[in-house]
Amino acid sequence: MSSIGQIVGLKPLNLYLYRLVTQHTSVAKENKNGLKESYERLEYLGDAVLGTIVAEFLFKKYPFKNEGFLTEIRSRMVNRETLNQIAVKIGLNNLVEYNQGNKHGLAFKSIYGDALEALVGAVYLDHGYARCHRFVVKKLLIPHYDLEKIIQVNPNHKSQLIEWAHQQKKEVRFEVEEVKNNKHFKEFVAQVFVDEEPCGRGTGLSKKKAEQSAAEKSLEKLVQK
Amino acid sequence: MSSIGQIVGLKPLNLYLYRLVTQHTSVAKENKNGLKESYERLEYLGDAVLGTIVAEFLFKKYPFKNEGFLTEIRSRMVNRETLNQIAVKIGLNNLVEYNQGNKHGLAFKSIYGDALEALVGAVYLDHGYARCHRFVVKKLLIPHYDLEKIIQVNPNHKSQLIEWAHQQKKEVRFEVEEVKNNKHFKEFVAQVFVDEEPCGRGTGLSKKKAEQSAAEKSLEKLVQK
Numbered sequence: 549m550s551s552i553g554q555i556v557g558l559k560p561l562n563l564y565l566y567r568l569v570t571q572h573t574s575v576a577k578e579n580k581n582g583l584k585e586s587y588e589r590l591e592y593l594g595d596a597v598l599g600t601i602v603a604e605f606l607f608k609k610y611p612f613k614n615e616g617f618l619t620e621i622r623s624r625m626v627n628r629e630t631l632n633q634i635a636v637k638i639g640l641n642n643l644v645e646y647n648q649g650n651k652h653g654l655a656f657k658s659i660y661g662d663a664l665e666a667l668v669g670a671v672y673l674d675h676g677y678a679r680c681h682r683f684v685v686k687k688l689l690i691p692h693y694d695l696e697k698i699i700q701v702n703p704n705h706k707s708q709l710i711e712w713a714h715q716q717k718k719e720v721r722f723e724v725e726e727v728k729n730n731k732h733f734k735e736f737v738a739q740v741f742v743d744e745e746p747c748g749r750g751t752g753l754s755k756k757k758a759e760q761s762a763a764e765k766s767l768e769k770l771v772q773k
Numbered sequence: 774m775s776s777i778g779q780i781v782g783l784k785p786l787n788l789y790l791y792r793l794v795t796q797h798t799s800v801a802k803e804n805k806n807g808l809k810e811s812y813e814r815l816e817y818l819g820d821a822v823l824g825t826i827v828a829e830f831l832f833k834k835y836p837f838k839n840e841g842f843l844t845e846i847r848s849r850m851v852n853r854e855t856l857n858q859i860a861v862k863i864g865l866n867n868l869v870e871y872n873q874g875n876k877h878g879l880a881f882k883s884i885y886g887d888a889l890e891a892l893v894g895a896v897y898l899d900h901g902y903a904r905c906h907r908f909v910v911k912k913l914l915i916p917h918y919d920l921e922k923i924i925q926v927n928p929n930h931k932s933q934l935i936e937w938a939h940q941q942k943k944e945v946r947f948e949v950e951e952v953k954n955n956k957h958f959k960e961f962v963a964q965v966f967v968d969e970e971p972c973g974r975g976t977g978l979s980k981k982k983a984e985q986s987a988a989e990k991s992l993e994k995l996v997q998k
Contacts, residue, residue, distance in 0.1 A: 579837075582837070583838070584839070588839065589832065589840050591840065592828060592832070592840035592843050592844055593828050593829060593832050595828075596821070596824045596825040596829075597828075599821045599824065599825070600821040600824070600825045603817060603818050603820075603821040603822075604818060604821075607814065607817070607818050612804075612807070612808045613808070614808060614809070614814065615813045615817035618814065619817055677902040677903070677906075678902070681902075751976075
């Protein structure tokens, strides 16, 4: 537990919380109430706390940016992959226990990032919001994020796809169909065709979002080939 | 502003924040930095803060429930419709200004709930986390939620649909197709047929989720008829 204390920069008070942080569900024991003593409940809480702290961090850092910008940058900052990388950088991966024999695909991809969220939840419960806020900003956000770089990433999948097609001398066409889901919402379905062959398909609450989603899925397929 | 003070139970210090809470984007003025002075940035922040406070509230209230239960109940508590209703109950709707001539559909459906989230964001910035936490729990969660009732709502759309079909003496069939989206994820697409006619269609990361989504969409269509 002293290593967790070093990672957080605060002396752990309730050791049970930090013990939970290290327990993936694959090794967790069931308690007498039938609940697995793993990090999952703390992850649920920490996900929310981390989201709030990052939301405020960006809110204050960018006083003249609108909520669309803030939401987008936040989601890039707290995505599974990034959190996983940070968890490895701070050494949390060395503390998390899981059943390695049971290592199959997706569920284990985000294990360290999930544990990092759980750690934020544990620090919140153990030390309160203000100290947890300081831990997140000083130990996670400032040292591990290059905001300029995060902002510059081009999330416009449609223009990326068009550019790719241009380079490959292929033709790209989007077909969008409107679907009424219920009284209030319209959903749009976009289909990408590359040289008239169907490729990615995406849905969204606007034509633009459906196209972006279809373009993103197309790029995933095309780049794999 | 005294009415906002009464709603919150705390004296507003930074009046500008509460002024923002009352400004929908349809009436907001642009400031010299090109940003509309509306409640939208505060809504982005308040959404996160409210999510955290509700997350912790449930975490502590249900110490033996798993994160799936907690996540589900939280999402029922902070959905647009519920927040809208609470905003009306506390009288926030009387304070929010928007362009009534421009009242078209979706964007205005959640105006009061959005403003309520913005109010939470404003209280957080004005009074800090601890007081905001007290405001949310005492003025919003305890008086306006019947948790027993929220928990009892049956979210199992598939069994609801099957029950409906049984009553209507109709046959329901689910068809599920697996789609590989990329290297890591499989997506499932479910199609509901009612008396062999295609009805709702849904997607999800598991067969079960796709079926639930397809059943939910089917129910929306069928109940409208």
